[in-house]
Amino acid sequence: MAVVRKNFTAMTSAEKTAFANALRQFKTTSANGRNYNWYIDQHITFFARTTDNISHAHQSPSFFPWHREYLRLLELDLQTVSGNPGIFIPYWDWTVSTLPFTSDFLGSVTNGSVSSGNFSPAWGWSLYRSSIATSFLQRRVGQNATRPTASQVSTVQSRTVYDQSPWNSTVSNSYRNRNEIELHNRVHNYVGGHMGTREAPNDPCFWLHHCNIDRLWWLWQTVRGLDTYQPRTGTTSGVVDNNETMRPFGAGRSPLAVHDISALNYSYA
Amino acid sequence: MTDMKRRDVLRYSAAGAVTAATAVVGIQAVAGPGSAVGGEKAAAADPRDFEETYKGKKIKGKHNAGGKDELHINNKKLALTVISTLFIPEDGSEPYVANAYISAVNHYDPVEIDNDKNKEGLKKLAKKVVDMLGDLELSDEAAKAHTH
Structure with a gap:
């Protein structure tokens, strides 16, 4: 069923409640052969340069389509x-001051910890592969x-150039890299705590943040052209080309396959 | 040898994989008068190494020739990864590219590594991580290496 992804404020x-409960349920119940912690594993694995010498998820052109x-x-x-x-996954437009860290939604923060209510251990939220020794989800908002x-x-x-050689975190004239560093990284660091870590999907606000990043890429595409991913079909080594499969997703799940969200059963309000 | 490694760093930097960078930093540091470069065990302690207390936590940093720099916080290891990345100063000055440490904890917040203009990179990272941890400690997961 096609869904409309809304701003969480709407x-x-x-x-x-349905969104929070579905996340909690997915922690302990598998669906389609995956569970919540599978997502944390993939984020950690594919943040790194994998054995194919490709950085699939970050610091590379496939940052947007991978997510x-x-x-x-x-x-x-x-x-x-x-x-x-x-x-549906809601988005968090972080340019406005209303935050999703409330007791009726992603959980309220006391001294940096989500220690009671939604997304606390007592509510049913467990951390996975935390690099910080704690059982409480950590947020250091604005610190x-x-x-x-x-x-x-x-x-x-x-910015008009999607991305260009050397296709990594050093490119200056690159919509992808400027968005990744100036917007994406910055919001991870703004929330802090687990959102600043390799295992960031432990915090459910990861999904709202990346939903907004995806929305921004979509808005950019509607101006610059939907099929504007770089590098195009070819043999650029070390990066995912437009028609190359993104790991760990199934065969054919390439940047080209996800360029048009109307084919992916969602839209943005 | 050093020149060759320097070229390697430039090459690897351009490709975005800079695992050789920390090795060169270490060699430069111990290559002063009278010290043997590449000695098996004779390398003197790097003057940038530190072991001190910051906000109640013991921070210990070691710069290794021919290996990766090491950081421990309250005796828990934090695995470091060196990346080459764009820095965009908030004061509006020109963006620049530099080598930087990331780790499990500061995964989206690279800290520039030691070089001529920034001697205290590893210590800055240590303090940043302590600030992020607050009252908490690193877990064993933080010691797991990660390549970029």
Whole structure:
């Protein structure tokens, strides 16, 4: 079923509860051969340069399409595990001051810890592969970085080159790298705690953050062209070309396969 | 030898994989008058090494010639990965590329490694990680290596 991904500020309380409960359920119940911790494993594995000498998920052109596929799979799995085909991943527009860290949604923070209520251990949220020795989800909101402003987002969005050689974290004139560093990294650091770590999907706000990143890429695509991924079909070594499969996703799950979200059963409101 | 390694660093930097970088930093540091480069065990302690207390936690940093730099916080190891990355200064000055440490904990927040203009990179990283941990400690998961 096609879903409309909304700003979390536009969600009804029933939608917020359904989303949180589906995540919790997916921690302990598998769907489509995966469970929640599978996603954390993939994030850690594919953050690194894998044995094919490709960096699939970060610091490379496939940053955007890899996470698009990653979110699409999670959305599908949440719909399956909850039996609710209307479940969608909401987005968090971090240029506005309303935060999702509330007791009725992603959990409130006390002295850096989510220690009671939603996403606390007592509620049913366990951490997985935490590099910080704790059983409580950690957030250090605003301690290490500020939120991007609307004008900073606009500056990044106005870049015209999708990406270019050497296709990594050093490229200056690259929409992908500027978005990844100036917006994406910065918000991970703004939330801090587990969101700043390799195992960041332990924090459910990971999905809302990346949903907004995906929305920004989609907005960029609607201006610059939907099929504008670089590098195009070819033999560029060390990176994912437009028609090359992104690991760990199934055969054919290439940047080209995810370039048009209308073919992926979701849209943005 | 050193020149050759320097070229290697440039090459690897351009490709985004800079595992050789820390080795060169270490060699430069011990290559002062009278010290033997590449000695098996004679290398003096690097002057940038440190072991001190910061906000109640013991931070210990070691720069290794021919190997990866090491960082321990309250005796828990934090595995380091060196990446080459763009830095975009918030003051609006020109972006630049530099080698930097990331780890499991500061995965999206690279800290520039030691070089001529930034001697305290490893210690800055140590303090940043302590600030992030607050009252908590690193887990064993933080010691697992990661390549980029």
